[in-house]
Structure formats: C-alpha cells, structure tokens
Amino acid sequence: MWTYETFIDWKAGKTGEVRAEGKPSFAVATPPEFGGPKNNWTPEDLLAAAVGSCIMTSTLFFAERAKISMRSYKSKAVATMEKTPKGLAITTITVAITVGLHDAAQSDAMRKAVAQAENNCPVSASLNGQVELGLTLE
Amino acid sequence: MWTYETFIDWKAGKTGEVRAEGKPSFAVATPPEFGGPKNNWTPEDLLAAAVGSCIMTSTLFFAERAKISMRSYKSKAVATMEKTPKGLAITTITVAITVGLHDAAQSDAMRKAVAQAENNCPVSASLNGQVELGLTLE
Numbered sequence: 538m539w540t541y542e543t544f545i546d547w548k549a550g551k552t553g554e555v556r557a558e559g560k561p562s563f564a565v566a567t568p569p570e571f572g573g574p575k576n577n578w579t580p581e582d583l584l585a586a587a588v589g590s591c592i593m594t595s596t597l598f599f600a601e602r603a604k605i606s607m608r609s610y611k612s613k614a615v616a617t618m619e620k621t622p623k624g625l626a627i628t629t630i631t632v633a634i635t636v637g638l639h640d641a642a643q644s645d646a647m648r649k650a651v652a653q654a655e656n657n658c659p660v661s662a663s664l665n666g667q668v669e670l671g672l673t674l675e
Numbered sequence: 676m677w678t679y680e681t682f683i684d685w686k687a688g689k690t691g692e693v694r695a696e697g698k699p700s701f702a703v704a705t706p707p708e709f710g711g712p713k714n715n716w717t718p719e720d721l722l723a724a725a726v727g728s729c730i731m732t733s734t735l736f737f738a739e740r741a742k743i744s745m746r747s748y749k750s751k752a753v754a755t756m757e758k759t760p761k762g763l764a765i766t767t768i769t770v771a772i773t774v775g776l777h778d779a780a781q782s783d784a785m786r787k788a789v790a791q792a793e794n795n796c797p798v799s800a801s802l803n804g805q806v807e808l809g810l811t812l813e
Contacts (some may be wrong), residue, residue, distance in 0.1 A: 538782035539708055539756045542718040545727050547748035553722045553731050559714040563699055567726070567732040570677055576697040580798050581679040581727035583721050584692045589683050591718035593691050594705040618677045618797055626800035659756055660718050662764035665803040
C-alpha cells in the first residue's frame, strides 16, 4: 500500500494553492467558464494530467522492460466534462500519444508497451469514465 | 460540454513536463518507490490534488450560494494505491477539510455546503474508488 499526500490552502476568490512536501506549489482555481480566473490549473486539468502522466510513466516502464529505445514521447490528454443524470462528470479522457523510435523495427513492441500501459495505469484503473488511447509512431 | 487540454513531453529517465496553455508547467515523474526521482509531482499526487481541488472549488460555490462567510479553508487529500485483483489501483482518496468561519452560527450551513460539494464534484463523480470527506470547523 502506498499513499500520496497533497494539500490545498484557499487564498482568495475562487483560487487556492496546491502543495505537496518537497514539490513545487502552484495555483488551482475554478475553471473560467464557471466563474474562476484565467490561466490557472483547474481540478479538471489536473485529472487529465493525472491520466496523461500515468500513461507516460507506465509506458516508460513497459518500454524499458522490452528494451525499446525511445527518441521522444509526447502526449495530449483531454478531459471532457458533461452534464449527466447524476450531475456534472468527466465522462471521457482521450490521450493522444506520439512516440519517436530510434529503430522502426521496434514499432510492434512499442504498440504492445502502450497497450500494457493502458491496462496497468493505476490512475485509469480508478476511473469509471472511459480512457481512450491513440498512438502515432514517427 | 467542456474540454480540458493538457500536454506532456517526456524529458529524460522517468520524468516529463506537464503543460496546459497559459498555465505554469511543472515536472511529473514516476514515484520514487517505483524508481522515479524524488521531489516531483507524480500521477497519483495529481489525482489526489484533482479531487482535493474539486472539493474546494465546489465548496466555494455552495458556500457562496448560501452566503457563508469563510475565514479560511485548508484541506489534505491523500490517495491510497493498492494491489487489487486487476492490478495497482487508487482505491481511496480521503479529503480532510478544515474551515474557519467568521460566524459560528453558520456552522450547520457550512456542513451542508460541504455535503453538497461532495455530491456535486465532477472529479469525484468520475472515480470508481471511494472519496471520503471529513470536516473540522474552527
């Protein structure tokens, strides 16, 4: 069992500061479309980033285990929030991944590593919404 | 329908940079207990922060609607990750909230606002794990 501790202090208006010991703090706020200020991380952004980063760290794990030599890894994670019968909910998170390989012969192994990451990412496993992955090799 | 876009660029080792347009970037990495470096935000931290900040922004919304005058709001959000039959998953997120009120007569209204936040936080609504809230008034 592992635990991950984070803290929030409300500052003013619709903005707070999120902290974790030894890690850089940053502001978090209600999204602008619900009355918050612009240019702050929002709870919905953080959920998208949690999934996107979990897929990255899981992919790095499986790629390393398969001895895949990656040149680059980029992803875009988009959370979609909708009105549902039970209220607002994040119903889908799409993660579009672009990986550069040193050796195109490792393409199939790379696809397998991403599929393994999708099945083993602990953040995705905790969501009841859909996580949709796409992979582009270059 | 609303969408929230975030990006990750893998940098080196088990670390990447997470970005969102107009917002401060920060490093994200595999947790130290799984081979990552210390002092970086991890996917599990981000999930805890997503829930903690969603409860804060939802509470601010319902407190404002009930004309509650808050002096302070702090919270600690802890994600617990465990091995499950389906692999690693975040099974529980506890959010311990401490609110300072200007007028103790608003205590019951404040408890109600937090209960409404719990039922209406769109991030909690997307999780299949348990979100457990605690509230201390001071």
